Amino acid sequence: MAAVTLSHVGKSYGAVGVLHGVSVDIADGEFVILVGQSGCGKSTLLRMIAGLESVTSGDISIGDRVINDLPPKDRDIAMVFQNYALYPHMTVRKNMEFGLKLRGTPRAEINEKVAHASAILGLESLMERLPRELSGGQRQRVAMGRAIVRDPQVFLFDEPLSNLDAKLRVHMRTEIKALHQRLGATVIYVTHDQIEAMTMADKIVVMHDGRIAQQGAPLDIYDRPANLFVAQFIGSPSMNILDGQFAGDGSAVFITDKGVHILLANVPAENAGRPAKIGIRPEHIMLNDSGIAARVIVTEPTGSETQLTLDVDGHELVVLIRDRVDYKPNDVLKIGLAQNHIHAFDADSGSRLTL
Amino acid sequence: MTLASAGERRASQQARRLSGSRKVGRISYWPFVLPALVVVSAVVVFPWAFTLWMSVSEWKVGEPYHFVGFANYLRLLHDQRFLQSIGRTLLYTVLSVVAPMVIGTLAALLFNEKMPARGLLRGIFVMPMMATPVAIALVWTMMFHPQLGVLNYLLSLIGLDPQDWVFAPDTVIASLVMVETWQWSPLVMLIVLGGLASLPADPYESARIDGANAFQRFWYLTLPMILPFLLVAMTIRMIDALKSFDIIYAITQGGPGTASETTNLYLYSVAFAYAEIGYGSAIAVLFFLLIVVLSLVLLHVRELSGRILGTTK
Numbered sequence A: 001m002a003a004v005t006l007s008h009v010g011k012s013y014g015a016v017g018v019l020h021g022v023s024v025d026i027a028d029g030e031f032v033i034l035v036g037q038s039g040c041g042k043s044t045l046l047r048m049i050a051g052l053e054s055v056t057s058g059d060i061s062i063g064d065r066v067i068n069d070l071p072p073k074d075r076d077i078a079m080v081f082q083n084y085a086l087y088p089h090m091t092v093r094k095n096m097e098f099g100l101k102l103r104g105t106p107r108a109e110i111n112e113k114v115a116h117a118s119a120i121l122g123l124e125s126l127m128e129r130l131p132r133e134l135s136g137g138q139r140q141r142v143a144m145g146r147a148i149v150r151d152p153q154v155f156l157f158d159e160p161l162s163n164l165d166a167k168l169r170v171h172m173r174t175e176i177k178a179l180h181q182r183l184g185a186t187v188i189y190v191t192h193d194q195i196e197a198m199t200m201a202d203k204i205v206v207m208h209d210g211r212i213a214q215q216g217a218p219l220d221i222y223d224r225p226a227n228l229f230v231a232q233f234i235g236s237p238s239m240n241i242l243d244g245q246f247a248g249d250g251s252a253v254f255i256t257d258k259g260v261h262i263l264l265a266n267v268p269a270e271n272a273g274r275p276a277k278i279g280i281r282p283e284h285i286m287l288n289d290s291g292i293a294a295r296v297i298v299t300e301p302t303g304s305e306t307q308l309t310l311d312v313d314g315h316e317l318v319v320l321i322r323d324r325v326d327y328k329p330n331d332v333l334k335i336g337l338a339q340n341h342i343h344a345f346d347a348d349s350g351s352r353l354t355l
Numbered sequence B: 001m002t003l004a005s006a007g008e009r010r011a012s013q014q015a016r017r018l019s020g021s022r023k024v025g026r027i028s029y030w031p032f033v034l035p036a037l038v039v040v041s042a043v044v045v046f047p048w049a050f051t052l053w054m055s056v057s058e059w060k061v062g063e064p065y066h067f068v069g070f071a072n073y074l075r076l077l078h079d080q081r082f083l084q085s086i087g088r089t090l091l092y093t094v095l096s097v098v099a100p101m102v103i104g105t106l107a108a109l110l111f112n113e114k115m116p117a118r119g120l121l122r123g124i125f126v127m128p129m130m131a132t133p134v135a136i137a138l139v140w141t142m143m144f145h146p147q148l149g150v151l152n153y154l155l156s157l158i159g160l161d162p163q164d165w166v167f168a169p170d171t172v173i174a175s176l177v178m179v180e181t182w183q184w185s186p187l188v189m190l191i192v193l194g195g196l197a198s199l200p201a202d203p204y205e206s207a208r209i210d211g212a213n214a215f216q217r218f219w220y221l222t223l224p225m226i227l228p229f230l231l232v233a234m235t236i237r238m239i240d241a242l243k244s245f246d247i248i249y250a251i252t253q254g255g256p257g258t259a260s261e262t263t264n265l266y267l268y269s270v271a272f273a274y275a276e277i278g279y280g281s282a283i284a285v286l287f288f289l290l291i292v293v294l295s296l297v298l299l300h301v302r303e304l305s306g307r308i309l310g311t312t313k
């Protein structure tokens, strides 16, 4: 049983609070991804689960057991550190064997596991090198290897693929997924990569300033962000946000601060006249001949799609369209918004409003 | 004249021109090298050459000098007092390397931990290093005194028999090593402390997760990573211990009998008490070779470990 439960976990360094009341339930075998801006406390949380940092308040449990004060070695976890933390004086092979040796694993089993992991990670030709003779990406793979051979109940990954090239990253992503399915271990994974988060996670936990901004299935978070921070953080390019207020007469219209009228599917009666922000993702804006006039500022073709930055009466909107278009700056075109994909947030608290 | 020989001549002319131009170059750098060369010759090369020369001579101060070839060296091979002094020197050196290494390293590990008044305690521990040999000899001679010394008093407190320390042939070497250890463990500590401060922190976190306990972390991480520093300390300690003279001379003058006469002390007696300069020089040469060989061995070990740890290329 390796369910991991964080209940009201807090951490401070002296007077500086880094984590505040973080609660997450992670089921046995679940793949959870932590995302959030740099410095929001992801690594700190991971290190607390690993037992490398003390818990200031709240409880961390693995299975039914509170492990706040359990030393790392008794937690049956493996961790890939953000800065690799390899043993500088040991070869790649020794680095990978070390944990197994300490646990008294039989030699034959060690060899088998190390050979297997090094094959997955493409490290076979580097086994006798020292860490300082490796590139950043190679070191990162050794750090992965060291975790993989351990076969733990819980894997903790702190941005394990950040230094790999695009191709290797896609390959490793698949390998990690396969590993997860094969071993059935619980995985807690930190990343800055949106695609990693969306494609690998059973559950995404979005953190903001040491608090949880939202947690849930990737598509739920994408489709129904709980607040403005999540709305802007998840998705790339990020969601367009417009300031303004709902029409005072109760009609389903949002009037922006620059006076643009946007038709909505529905506005609950109690929100009439309420100041708010609305958000729409770039892919939910279409070219539409009967829509609002917009002036082209920048056209950025990415190959499969085209990203347009448009000016609509002083609002800058980013639009993503499937077709190859060849607009020049200052061309004028007409756009429409997909009404049922418009999100609304409270102007002050930023929390989601139902439409 | 054949074509080939004409070609050869051209080539040799060319070579002469080239060597001519090189001669100009040689003249031009002499002024820069000369001063250093003169100084080095005067302070290093000359004394050495002179020692080597004397070691193949017989020359007692006040008597005429004459060349004897390798007679001095052959005489050394049968000189029991010399051979015993070598054995004693090696014993003294091994003990005076091992004991300060162990104590100095343990002290470094201890003082590397956070603790109250750490700076003050470190300072106190380092103090023996700064004392002068004669003062040390004076203090320790008094402490070693069989009747009045504090050491036997301390032994009596824990119920042990009094010892004769430096006044008995069986215990004199061990007692002198005690003094050496007391004075030089701090140096080892300082060097090792520097090594500990340079260690990266994150491998220790990996090791904790990999399941290493405190001893295993020390054994598998700390020790190999500070090995280059240990070897530096060891080399310094070894050379110092081999050459050790002042403390031994001031406390025992090599006694009782010749029980603490190391090669260095014997050399001193031969050269300055018996005034046999030639024979003394031969001892000096052999003794120097011994130091060089031992240092080379350590240097080699250090290089090996350095290559593994990446501290040397």
Ligand SMILES: Nc1ncnc2c1ncn2[C@@H]1O[C@H](COP(=O)(O)OP(=O)(O)OP(=O)(O)O)[C@@H](O)[C@H]1O
Pocket (backbone or CB within 6 Å): A013, A016, A018, A036, A037, A038, A039, A040, A041, A042, A043, A044, A045, A082
């Ligand atoms: N030992 C420490 N003492 C004081 N503050 C610390 C300490 N370690 C981390 N912090 C602070 O805690 C906050 C969270 O750090 P953490 O490393 O968890 O961020 P992160 O989310 O992993 O960021 P990144 O994405 O850049 O890795 C940061 O503001 C950092 O400055």
Ligand SMILES: [Mg+2]
Pocket (backbone or CB within 6 Å): A042, A043, A044, A082, A158
């Ligand atoms: Mg981090």
